[in-house]
Amino acid sequence: MDKKDKLKLSESDICDLFITPAIKAAKWDPVTQIRREVTLTPGPVIVRGNMSSRNKKKKKFADYVLSWKPSLPVAVVEAKDNNFSIAHGLQQALGYAEILQVPCAFSSNGDGFASHNKAAAPGQDIETEHPLDQFPSPAELWGRYKTFYKIEDQETALVEQPYHIDSDGKEPRYYQVEAINRTVEAIAKGRKRVLLVMATGTGKTYTTFQIIWRLWKAGEAKRILFLADRNILVDQTLVNDFKPFGTVMTKVKNRRIDPAYEVHLALYQALTGPDESEKIFRSVSRDFFDLIVVDECHRGSAAEDSAWREILEYFSSAVLISVWN
Numbered sequence: 001m002d003k004k005d006k007l008k009l010s011e012s013d014i015c016d017l018f019i020t021p022a023i024k025a026a027k028w029d030p031v032t033q034i035r036r037e038v039t040l041t042p043g044p045v046i047v048r049g050n051m052s053s054r055n056k057k058k059k060k061f062a063d064y065v066l067s068w069k070p071s072l073p074v075a076v077v078e079a080k081d082n083n084f085s086i087a088h089g090l091q092q093a094l095g096y097a098e099i100l101q102v103p104c105a106f107s108s109n110g111d112g113f114a115s116h117n118k119a120a121a122p123g124q125d126i127e128t129e130h131p132l133d134q135f136p137s138p139a140e141l142w143g144r145y146k147t148f149y150k151i152e153d154q155e156t157a158l159v160e161q162p163y164h165i166d167s168d169g170k171e172p173r174y175y176q177v178e179a180i181n182r183t184v185e186a187i188a189k190g191r192k193r194v195l196l197v198m199a200t201g202t203g204k205t206y207t208t209f210q211i212i213w214r215l216w217k218a219g220e221a222k223r224i225l226f227l228a229d230r231n232i233l234v235d236q237t238l239v240n241d242f243k244p245f246g247t248v249m250t251k252v253k254n255r256r257i258d259p260a261y262e263v264h265l266a267l268y269q270a271l272t273g274p275d276e277s278e279k280i281f282r283s284v285s286r287d288f289f290d291l292i293v294v295d296e297c298h299r300g301s302a303a304e305d306s307a308w309r310e311i312l313e314y315f316s317s318a319v320l321i322s323v324w325n
Contacts, residue, residue, distance in 0.1 A: 003082075006110065011081045015063065018110035019079055022132040028066060033138060038065040040099050040174055062096040068142040070171075071163045071214070072181065075104035075141050077113075086129055087114035101178050103148035104141055108132075119148040155188035161218040163210045164244050176207045183211050187220065187319055197324045204323055208293055209241040211321065216245075216262070221291035221319065226265045227308065228295040234265045237295075255280050259288075268308055281311050289318045296323065 001017075009017070020034070028034050041060040064077035076096045078089035089107035094116055097105040103118040112131050120126045145151070151159055163180060165171050172180060179196060186194050196211075198204040208226075215221040226242070228234050238251055245263045252258075252266035257280060271281040292315055294308060312320060 006082045009082060009110070011079055014081055014108075014110040015079050018132060019064070019077065019108050022108075022113075022135050023064070023066070023077070025133065026135040026137050028138055032070060033067050035065045035067070036063065038062045038174075040096060060096065060099070062093075062100075065100065066138075066141065068138055068145065069160050069162055070165070071177065072142075072145070072160065073100050073102050073174075073177065074138075074145045075102055075106060076100060077106040077108065080107065080109045082109050082111065084109050086112050087127075090114045090116055090127070100174055101182075103144050104136075106135075117144060119144040121147075149185060151185065151188070155185070158188040158215070158218045158220055159185055161214040164213045166244075172207065172210055173203070176203055176210070179207050180210045180214070183321065184214055187215065192319050194319070194321045195324060196321055200325050204325055205237055205241045205295070208295070208321070208323055209237075209244075212242075212263070212291065212293065213244070215291060215319075222262060223289050224263045224291045224293070225289045225315070225318075226263070226293045226295065227268050227271075227311070228265075229268055231267060233295055234267060238265055252280075257281070257284050257288075259284065264289075268311060271311055279310070281314055286314060287317050289315050291321070292318045293321045293323065296325065 015036075020030075020036075023034060024030055039059060039061045062076045063079040065073050066075040066077065067073045076093050078093035078096070080089045086109050087107055088109065090105060093105035093107050097103070097116075097118075105116045107114045110132075112129055113135055114127065114129050115136075116127050117124075118126070146156070159181075161184070163172060163177075179198065183194055183196060196204070196208070198207060212221070212224055212226075216224065226234075226237065228237070234251055238249070242249060242263070242265070248261060249263040249265065250258060250261040252264050252270050255270070255278075257264065257271075272279050276282075292312065294312075
């Protein structure tokens, strides 16, 4: 295409005619690995008196998010029209890469790609430019991701385990993906104690479900105990966020832990009591649970005489995820 004609193209045209074909030519799957115009932040809320609205014009979205697996974003690409330089959008792409916590950012004006690689080895150039036909392959960017997060080969199977996608297409938001991936990666590295801190209203139960789902599907956790201190937390979790576990899940009741189930939701009060005969958690072996999740762990679980503590000490071999808001 003549340069004068290329200068007349919109940013969308540049994406469709040059950037997307170049990424596809590097063997990126357009269905599972390439996402366009991905909203990262929805924009600030403007309050006027008793009325409020969201300023959608100031929302942040990445032109492209590239993923090794649907659960593993590895890079962002920022597009500009051909009136800008190849590297003009790189700083913007780096901001989006920071939000997504990915090591690679790219920008393009349709003539080539500018690249920033946080996983570059000592002595390698962190920022480079290369032609359209030399965009990195999925395997190459996955390798950079593994280097950046120090993921060993034996940890890969668990880290790659996809999250659950509902029939209606619901999937984790970007900050939930970050929380899920960092937690799963920590457990893949052998961490036995993980603290997950999320603000109220950010979907911590859904995030917790996705972590448990990936560990369970990967076979890393075969029996799971989800502990809470209020019935409403257990009951809502059972019928809402944890519903995909279906028939392998149960709520502990009638003072009995049923070994026929794999996912157990329980009030800590249902597992213990002042008398030894009421401590039903002792009815199963110490290694019965592989994973224990304590919801709202700040609600008294740290106290030395806490009832949570004796349960956690009994199942001390299990991986423990403490959820704090």
